[in-house]
Amino acid sequence: MRKYIVKRFIYMIVLLAIMSVFAFVVIQLPPGDYLTSYIASLQQQMGEVDESVVLNLRKQYGMDRPMWQQYFLWMRNMFQGNFGESFQWRQPVKTLIATRMPMTIVLSLITLLFAYAVAVPIGIYSARHQYSIGDYVASILGFVGLATPSFFLALILMYYSNRYLGLSVGGFYSPEFQNAPWSFARLWDLCKHLPIPVIVIGLASMANVIRILRATLLDELKRPYVVAARARGLKENKMIYRYPVRVALNPIISSIGSILPSIVSGATVTAIVLDIPTVGSLLYNALLSQDMYLAGACVIMLTAITIVGTFISDILLVVVDPRIRLQ
Amino acid sequence: MALFKKKKAKVSMEEAMYMETQAQLIWRKFKKHKLAMAGMVILIILYLVGFFSEFFATQDIAKRSTTAISMAPTKIHFVDAEGNFSLQPFVYGLKQEEDPVTWRKYYVEDTTQKYPLQFFYHGDPYKLLGFIPGDIHFFGTPQPDVFFPFGTDLSGRDLYSRVLSALRISLTTGLVGVFFTFILGCLFGGISGFYGGIADTIIQRVIEFLMSMPSIPLWMALAAAFPSTWSSLQTYFAITIILSLIGWTSLARVVRGKLLELRNEDFVTAARVAGASDGYIITKHLLPSFSSYLIVNVTLAIPGMILSETSLSFLGIGLTPPIVSLGVLLQDAQSINTVSMYPWMMIPGLFVVIAVLAFNFVGDGLRDAADPYK
Numbered sequence: 001m002r003k004y005i006v007k008r009f010i011y012m013i014v015l016l017a018i019m020s021v022f023a024f025v026v027i028q029l030p031p032g033d034y035l036t037s038y039i040a041s042l043q044q045q046m047g048e049v050d051e052s053v054v055l056n057l058r059k060q061y062g063m064d065r066p067m068w069q070q071y072f073l074w075m076r077n078m079f080q081g082n083f084g085e086s087f088q089w090r091q092p093v094k095t096l097i098a099t100r101m102p103m104t105i106v107l108s109l110i111t112l113l114f115a116y117a118v119a120v121p122i123g124i125y126s127a128r129h130q131y132s133i134g135d136y137v138a139s140i141l142g143f144v145g146l147a148t149p150s151f152f153l154a155l156i157l158m159y160y161s162n163r164y165l166g167l168s169v170g171g172f173y174s175p176e177f178q179n180a181p182w183s184f185a186r187l188w189d190l191c192k193h194l195p196i197p198v199i200v201i202g203l204a205s206m207a208n209v210i211r212i213l214r215a216t217l218l219d220e221l222k223r224p225y226v227v228a229a230r231a232r233g234l235k236e237n238k239m240i241y242r243y244p245v246r247v248a249l250n251p252i253i254s255s256i257g258s259i260l261p262s263i264v265s266g267a268t269v270t271a272i273v274l275d276i277p278t279v280g281s282l283l284y285n286a287l288l289s290q291d292m293y294l295a296g297a298c299v300i301m302l303t304a305i306t307i308v309g310t311f312i313s314d315i316l317l318v319v320v321d322p323r324i325r326l327q
Numbered sequence: 328m329a330l331f332k333k334k335k336a337k338v339s340m341e342e343a344m345y346m347e348t349q350a351q352l353i354w355r356k357f358k359k360h361k362l363a364m365a366g367m368v369i370l371i372i373l374y375l376v377g378f379f380s381e382f383f384a385t386q387d388i389a390k391r392s393t394t395a396i397s398m399a400p401t402k403i404h405f406v407d408a409e410g411n412f413s414l415q416p417f418v419y420g421l422k423q424e425e426d427p428v429t430w431r432k433y434y435v436e437d438t439t440q441k442y443p444l445q446f447f448y449h450g451d452p453y454k455l456l457g458f459i460p461g462d463i464h465f466f467g468t469p470q471p472d473v474f475f476p477f478g479t480d481l482s483g484r485d486l487y488s489r490v491l492s493a494l495r496i497s498l499t500t501g502l503v504g505v506f507f508t509f510i511l512g513c514l515f516g517g518i519s520g521f522y523g524g525i526a527d528t529i530i531q532r533v534i535e536f537l538m539s540m541p542s543i544p545l546w547m548a549l550a551a552a553f554p555s556t557w558s559s560l561q562t563y564f565a566i567t568i569i570l571s572l573i574g575w576t577s578l579a580r581v582v583r584g585k586l587l588e589l590r591n592e593d594f595v596t597a598a599r600v601a602g603a604s605d606g607y608i609i610t611k612h613l614l615p616s617f618s619s620y621l622i623v624n625v626t627l628a629i630p631g632m633i634l635s636e637t638s639l640s641f642l643g644i645g646l647t648p649p650i651v652s653l654g655v656l657l658q659d660a661q662s663i664n665t666v667s668m669y670p671w672m673m674i675p676g677l678f679v680v681i682a683v684l685a686f687n688f689v690g691d692g693l694r695d696a697a698d699p700y701k
Contacts, residue, residue: 015536
């Protein structure tokens with residue numbers, strides 16, 4: 001088991017390294033380099049920029065060196081906690097990301113938990129009552145959930161909650177709590193703002209989980225051991241939750257690896273529509289204004305969430321499923 | 328050959344079922360799947376309407392009606408203000424009024440003017456598919472600036488005509504994107520499954536890597552890198568290529584799995600012993616034997632493409648005006664103010680949902696029909 005974990009850990013590191021190369025390519029892709037835009041913005045602000053300042057900046061970012069050296073310089077800086085400077089915000093990239101990263105992770109986690117908490121009971125119900133009205137309703141909901149783009153769902157929910165419930169939508173906090181210190185009132189305000197983004201981001205994943213769980217549980221329910229357990233007079237509920245459901249949950253846990261990327265993707269679009277301060281909306285603004293160091297760091301952070309999340313789900317799977325432990 | 332032909336003519340209905348080609352078998356099963364059939368009918372209608380959108384539209388998509396800015400969908404009447412019923416539907420003209428307190432402008436129906444709606448009327452001239460000139464429109468009224476089935480947008484353009492035109496772009500993005508996906512998926516899946524070994528390991532790792540990435544941020548980053556000097560056609564193809572660059576993985580997995588299964592079958596060994604080349608075996612023996620799985624997977628991949636294109640265009644980093652796609656139309660509905668004041672701006676989104684649902688139903692029906700063991 002330790003060998004397995006070490007192997008997955010090394011694999012995770014390799015993935016992160018490849019990802020960093022990709023993010024670096026993204027930084028380099030737009031026409032013109034980062035410094036040209038940076039200097040242009042400096043000029044706008046202060047008029048003429050001294051030639052020595054430009055040269056200094058060039059040296060600081062290693063623009064005078066070959067591409068691969070620039071990459072390693074960028075990586076080394078990053079390990080020292082220096083992610084570069086955002087000229088759009090006039091702040092270090094590090095502080096920008098640090099203020100948004102915790103809420104991004106919290107939002108993704110809550111969505112993940114919400115998707116499972118709703119989907120697992122529905123999936124079990126659907127499989128146990130195949131072709132019942134509830135099953136049909138769940139499948140229709142699932143189909144619609146997969147077919148609706150998350151931003152469109154966000155728009156619809158925004159429209160209705162604004163019109164009929166009078167809820168303030170968008171952002172994490174109401175204006176009066178924006179910069180307030182932590183208190184119960186602020187926490188409650190946050191809780192009022194969470195449901196819409198969580199539902200919007202989670203719906204597609206929820207539909208997915210229901211589908212997978214229903215299919216695997218239906219397969220399991222046909223197995224001889226279920227018949228045997230029934231024949232021995234085990235109570236139906238006890239039997240179902242102790243054996244087939246446990247087996248059917250395994251593919252669900254391994255599906256975190258594919259659900260987490262889709263949640264992070266969905267969260268990015270939703271955050272932009274609902275104006276939520278996450279790394280996703282930061283990336284969007286950075287891309288629009290070609291603030292490439294910020295964009296690169298955002299890409300790395302977002303993908304790191306999914307890569308690390310997949311690693312954790314792999315380990316969870318070992319804990320839950322003894323068959324993998326024995327391999 | 329003559330012998331076989333003769334025999335075929337004589338077989339009974341029941342025997343004919345055993346001699347059907349795979350396509351015929353699939354079609355027979357597919358027809359029983361009601362949702363899938365409904366989905367297919369909807370798709371055919373959507374593609375037809377999209378393809379001949381100039382004919383089905385009520386007016387030119389770029390025409391701005393200055394007298395009808397951000398107007399709600401026009402009500403179609405059968406009974407006029409005096410209570411007279413007419414079988415031919417009609418619409419009323421609209422006049423602008425101002426709220427004396429808030430000064431907000433709004434439109435009211437002017438019941439003195441009636442414009443009957445008719446089929447095949449002469450309206451704005453157009454070029455069908457870009458080269459067939461015409462001016463006959465399917466349904467509407469020849470009177471300009473009065474009939475807007477889905478309302479108008481912020482600059483007074485008819486939303487209905489624009490949605491139809493957007494269908495063409497959005498639905499073909501899915502097809503073109505899937506075409507690239509298909510090539511990449513078959514190529515890498517084929518190499519991986521047929522040759523195995525190091526190539527297989529490398530390709531599998533790449534697939535795992537791509538699958539663990541959140542796709543939207545990656546697409547955003549890549550799409551933002553397009554030079555702004557590119558023409559809209561170039562951006563269109565670049566977007567489809569970007570979508571397929573990340574989307575080929577699941578198809579490659581199917582191809583690989585099937586190839587691994589088939590590669591040790593007797594008929595493949597026989598072909599190899601008979602001296603057939605690798606390319607010949609792949610194209611003549613292996614591909615036909617799992618083409619139905621390929622079709623199913625391709626059908627199920629299209630809706631994902633449509634959704635991604637819509638999301639990217641909505642955010643303003645996918646397709647951009649003057650190209651009109653469903654996502655581009657939804658850009659108008661980006662803020663809560665617009666959405667609450669002009670809710671009909673969300674209509675293009677409904678079409679996205681309908682198209683994607685239809686594709687999913689057809690895909691599911693095909694999957695059930697293509698699997699002989701169920």
